[in-house]
Amino acid sequence: MSLGGRPAGSRREIKIIDTTLRDGHQSLWATRMRTDHIVSMAADFDKAGFEQVDLMAPIQFDVAVRYLKEDPWERVRLAHEHAPNTKFRALVRSRNIASFDFLADDVIEAWVERLYANGFRVIGSFDGLNDIDNIAPGLIRAKELGASTFGAVSFCESPVHTDELFVAKAIELIEKADVDAIMLKDAGGLLTPDRVRTLVPALKEVIGERPLELHSHNPTGLATLVYLEAAELGVDLLHTSIAPLANGTGQPSTQRVVRDLRALGYTVNVDDVMIDTISDQIMAIAEEEGKPLGVPAEYDGLHYMHQTPGGMMSNFRSQLETAGLSHRFDELLLEVARVRSELAFPIMITPFAQFVGTQAVMNVISGERYSVVPNEIKKYVLGYYGTLLAPIDPELRARIIANGASDIALEPAAIAPMLPDLRERYPGEDIDLLLLRAMFAGTQVDEMKKTVAAGGNAEEIPTPLLDLIKAIYDKSRPGRQSLTAGDLHISLTKGDNEDAA
Numbered sequence: 001m002s003l004g005g006r007p008a009g010s011r012r013e014i015k016i017i018d019t020t021l022r023d024g025h026q027s028l029w030a031t032r033m034r035t036d037h038i039v040s041m042a043a044d045f046d047k048a049g050f051e052q053v054d055l056m057a058p059i060q061f062d063v064a065v066r067y068l069k070e071d072p073w074e075r076v077r078l079a080h081e082h083a084p085n086t087k088f089r090a091l092v093r094s095r096n097i098a099s100f101d102f103l104a105d106d107v108i109e110a111w112v113e114r115l116y117a118n119g120f121r122v123i124g125s126f127d128g129l130n131d132i133d134n135i136a137p138g139l140i141r142a143k144e145l146g147a148s149t150f151g152a153v154s155f156c157e158s159p160v161h162t163d164e165l166f167v168a169k170a171i172e173l174i175e176k177a178d179v180d181a182i183m184l185k186d187a188g189g190l191l192t193p194d195r196v197r198t199l200v201p202a203l204k205e206v207i208g209e210r211p212l213e214l215h216s217h218n219p220t221g222l223a224t225l226v227y228l229e230a231a232e233l234g235v236d237l238l239h240t241s242i243a244p245l246a247n248g249t250g251q252p253s254t255q256r257v258v259r260d261l262r263a264l265g266y267t268v269n270v271d272d273v274m275i276d277t278i279s280d281q282i283m284a285i286a287e288e289e290g291k292p293l294g295v296p297a298e299y300d301g302l303h304y305m306h307q308t309p310g311g312m313m314s315n316f317r318s319q320l321e322t323a324g325l326s327h328r329f330d331e332l333l334l335e336v337a338r339v340r341s342e343l344a345f346p347i348m349i350t351p352f353a354q355f356v357g358t359q360a361v362m363n364v365i366s367g368e369r370y371s372v373v374p375n376e377i378k379k380y381v382l383g384y385y386g387t388l389l390a391p392i393d394p395e396l397r398a399r400i401i402a403n404g405a406s407d408i409a410l411e412p413a414a415i416a417p418m419l420p421d422l423r424e425r426y427p428g429e430d431i432d433l434l435l436l437r438a439m440f441a442g443t444q445v446d447e448m449k450k451t452v453a454a455g456g457n458a459e460e461i462p463t464p465l466l467d468l469i470k471a472i473y474d475k476s477r478p479g480r481q482s483l484t485a486g487d488l489h490i491s492l493t494k495g496d497n498e499d500a501a
Contacts, residue, residue, distance in 0.1 A: 030063075070451075105415070105417070186223075255276075302330075
């Protein structure tokens with residue numbers, strides 16, 4: 001069979017990085033795939049022929065501890081045990097890993113070391129501001145340990161996110177961290193065929209022999225076409241998810257992408273039978289537990305304005321409906337776009353998507369924009385999370401600083417080492433648990449340990465996002481409030497700032 005005069009199988013090989021066990025269920029099942037689900041499919045993944053299998057990022061640790069009450073490190077060990085021939089990969093989120101504030105350097109280094117010790121031989125990192133200084137130390141440490149490393153160039157659309165910027169960031173990743181691969185990370189599913197035609201060749205020109213990976217989502221239905229165009233332009237590896245954990249807010253489906261690549265004459269060395277077997281297993285889990293299936297999405301031009309991730313979109317919609325405010329949904333999306341523009345166009349990925357979305361909801365429900373400012377927004381404006389790519393209007397910046405918590409210093413201070421204190425407080429506890437304690441406050445790790453010891457898991461029902469924001473906003477007592485909704489953690493200090501406008 002041939003397509004366009006090209007004989008099948010006569011062109012170069014395109015390799016597939018599977019995202020089913022990480023981003024597939026993160027995008028479509030709110031990260032609720034359990035360890036027993038993964039173990040039940042691991043042997044088939046081991047035979048499927050994927051170049052790598054994406055397994056863990058910070059949110060998988062987060063949900064395992066806080067909601068599923070599972071030990072995420074045990075998930076990592078079991079996956080490697082049941083799929084010994086699979087090259088699993090881990091993704092690190094900047095210097096905050098699974099928390100929303102930056103963590104001490106000793107925690108970052110130990111986290112990378114434990115990823116390696118627990119079996120990962122492919123470790124990468126991304127930063128929502130593309131601030132390479134935030135991620136280079138962890139990548140350097142991973143490479144010292146012997147891991148293959150990849151650095152993410154995080155994509156979004158804005159006046160400041162030009163091809164020239166992304167090329168500069170790829171060069172910086174190579175110069176500062178000597179990464180083995182570059183990953184073009186399009187978490188918002190914003191890439192179009194036109195943009196790929198300029199960006200991919202520009203990146204390929206500067207990264208030399210290093211492979212270029214493409215990771216995208218399909219909320220507008222364009223990502224599958226983007227993948228095929230990217231392959232034509234030289235992309236080496238594509239991130240796909242096995243249907244039914246594909247499409248919509250997830251990645252393009254492995255089955256469809258592989259079929260189309262082969263029709264174009266590319267070689268794709270994956271086992272179709274094993275992939276279909278895994279697909280059937282996922283269908284069975286979804287049917288048994290009432291989980292949704294991924295379906296192709298209709299094109300949505302408004303998505304390019306607000307750029308909100310799919311999980312947050314569904315959360316916004318359901319909570320506004322619950323509050324009787326569904327008629328304000330489009331207003332909220334437009335406010336998200338406006339806030340993002342005012343805050344120098346942060347990429348709408350964790351944690352900045354949550355920060356921007358929360359500020360937008362507060363602006364809408366309070367009736368006075370930026371009269372209530374979460375602590376994270378003030379820290380962002382002050383540079384706690386890295387260097388902003390554009391200046392913020394001075395009047396708005398002053399308003400955010402004035403209406404934010406007065407106990408947030410105007411200059412970020414160095415973070416003291418955390419592990420010595422944790423070792424003193426929890427003598428005899430292993431380093432894996434200590435690192436979880438560095439991420440998760442209160443009794444969350446103890447509750448996880450108790451559930452694991454009892455031999456079960458009990459998922460908590462998260463507080464809805466709108467309820468969280470209303471709870472923070474309506475708190476009558478002054479002081480710091482900190483609440484959680486789903487995968488979002490937001491704090492606000494109220495009533496202690498005499499200079500608040």
